[in-house]
Amino acid sequence: MATYKKRGYKPKTKVEKQDDLEDGSATAEVFNTLDEGASRTEAWVEKNQKVILGIVGVVAICVLGYLAFDQFIQKPKEAEASNEIFQAQKYYEQALTAEASDSLYVRSLNGGEGKLGMLDIIGEYGSTEAGNMARYYAGVSYLNMNDYPNAIKYLDDFKSDDILMGAVAKGAIGDAFIQLNQKEDALKYYEQAASFNANEFTTPKFLLKAGVLAIDMGNASAAIKHLTALTETYPTSIEATKATAYLGRAEAMK
Known part of the structure; x- marks a missing residue:
């Protein structure tokens, strides 16, 4: 265990002298190791x-x-x-x-x-x-x-990271796929539009579109999921009133 030694302290016993020699040797070994490491680093850098x-x-x-x-x-x-x-x-x-x-x-x-x-x-x-x-x-x-x-x-x-335009663009792609009668693709983009920076302006609109399309596709579970999310998360939105009626139809399909 290391002990505090006063300034000017000189070892008196053989044991103390031996301890001092060992301490000096250990310190020298540490510095030698550091010197060797520095030398190797310098050599590597030079090379x-x-x-x-x-x-x-x-x-x-x-x-x-x-x-x-x-x-x-x-x-x-x-x-x-x-x-x-x-x-x-x-x-x-x-x-x-x-x-x-x-x-x-x-x-x-x-x-x-x-x-x-x-x-x-x-x-x-x-x-x-x-x-x-x-x-x-x-x-x-x-x-x-x-x-x-x-x-x-x-x-x-x-x-776009814009809260509205990014969602509207995704939803518009869904609208285009509807016109091409590619309903699975349309549903995917309506879902992306609804989850894109969720907000009270675009999210209810695309949750409703996703729910109605899922009913048309005969996918009751997806319809219930989206319409329930709409009525519970955005109950005061215009779309929530319509969603309630569609939700009844979706539940009757199960």
Whole structure:
């Protein structure tokens, strides 16, 4: 056991002298071990310094390359894409409320008045946020024009964490699959839409769609699951009243 020794203390007995010698030997051994480890490390570094410098150089080049790409290419491209999409987005918004909307959707997709359309934006600025939004606009445009395969294609390529748009895009894919009579696929996307950032605006809507479709497919358990989740989690929603009636039908199917 280690004991405290006062400053200036000198061993008096042979035992104490032996202890001091052993302590000094142990300490020297520790320092020798550290020295040997440091020497081996230095030798390894010296032997592999070209490789190490190469790795450091590659990492530095990658970091500097990314920063340069973001600053001098991506950011200007984002700004350019935001300007280019303006007219196509205007056509799209007009089409949503117009009676004869197909021609406006076509202009939104293909461009007009010397401006790019959504498809051009996707082709030239696909990596930008505007290019990503163009996929959503294109998908909804095709859906409203009854071109369901293209609607699915562009909406499935659209990526968003937005609480509403992400869910609406998934639900719109479900609508397109309904029109193609691919009910299993439609149910899958309605379920994805309902669980996408669950909220009181879109979740009740897609839970109801999933429940009604499950009834139509003869899938009572899935219908009960979705309709029950709707009535219990969102009891004050508009959809909850309808869900109650459908829930009775689903339970009668079992």
